[in-house]
Amino acid sequence: MTQSLDRLKESPSQTAGPYVHIGLTPNFCGIGGVYATDLGATMVNDKTKGERIGLRIRVLDGTGTPLKDALIEIWQADADGLYNSPAELRGAADPNFFGWGRCPTDMDTGVCAFETIKPGRVPFRDGRLMAPHITLWMVARGINLGLHTRLYFSDEEEANAGDPILARIEHRVRVPTLIAERQGDTYVFDVHLQGEKETVFFDS
């Protein structure tokens, strides 16, 4: 016999269900007076450094129908590519940018609208710079384990071409599923959960 690794198993995931708003955005679904504001609703203030951008994100099911009961969280670096996190050892991130936001899909249109800043570049494990990107995590009724992907930017063609994660995508026709299209100051991004245009989701 040998020693045991003595590890625990991660708690298994379960769907967030159709009433996820009650817990994560109570003011959004009419439960007022418990929390002053919904967490993650505002990402920038007057002092936040960087280029202001909007994100307009939808999540579509296998028939192309937008989900109206999904919830998206985004996580990103500041304008200089620094994360506001204890794991960030390269310097202090912008104190006026927390880097995390949360938005439920609109109950009529299915759109999540974020106001944020364009992130700077963050190094890959080997030190090469990754292209600017925002990490997306989404949950909904019918999704058993939160889905993880990234949003890259259509006006960063050169950086995208050298990005070590995008380079890992074997079927190159799928790369555009991770690139949001710039329209003025807003980037438009549709997440397709399944089918021909299925977004590349990550296991990382």
Add this chain to the structure above:
Amino acid sequence: MPAESGSNRRPETGAFFQRDRTWHPPALTPGYKSSVLRSPQKALLSFDNTLSEIAGPVFGHAMLGEFDADLIHNFARPGESAIGERIIVHGRVLDERGIGVPGVLLEFWQANAGGRYRHNRDGYLAPLDPNFGGCGRTITGEDGFYAFRTVKPGPYPWPNGPNDWRPAHIHFSVFGHGFAQRLITQMYFEGDPLIWKCPIVRGIADKAAIEALTAVLDTQATIPMDALAYKFDIVLRGRRSSLFENRLEGN
């Protein structure tokens, strides 16, 4: 929001252990009908965590209000309280190495004692409780412990099969220290016969994994003449030591 101020712990920066996706429910669980059109069909893209997954937001205790962890009172009119079985839910957030995880934001939501959610899409005929909202949150302490007070939620019917009922459950949302630890799950109650009939629960293949989501009655933590207690531990992904991470050499 520095959550570890006052702590003597060094921040950990290693990559997280790989997720065991045979332990979690798969994306497609046809018995749970909503998963059929909402499950990716192509393989996931695998890669070792980069800083984007290793880093994550950490929330400070200062954001919490006085009654955030008391669902019996946080929506109730002054002097009143929610109707139902008064319970305390407590436990520890650990990682797969068995280490308590401090500074973890836990958010929870649930139906009232009759199985009715305070949500405009819930049309179940069981009435709302005017003194119950159904949301709460807390942040784990230095050793990963947490506790909150609520009423035990009731089971409720849902439009899946013609006669499907969810077991009594509380939804949990958990942030670790890295965004790759992000997790949403559900807590069930010991002895509930609906657990083993539920298509959402049965999306999990391993009986031991289902048991890991089932809170145990904890009479030691019960407050006599006041509230019963259930213990529910949550385990997040563990992580490698950052000392030998190749990331440190490349820069």
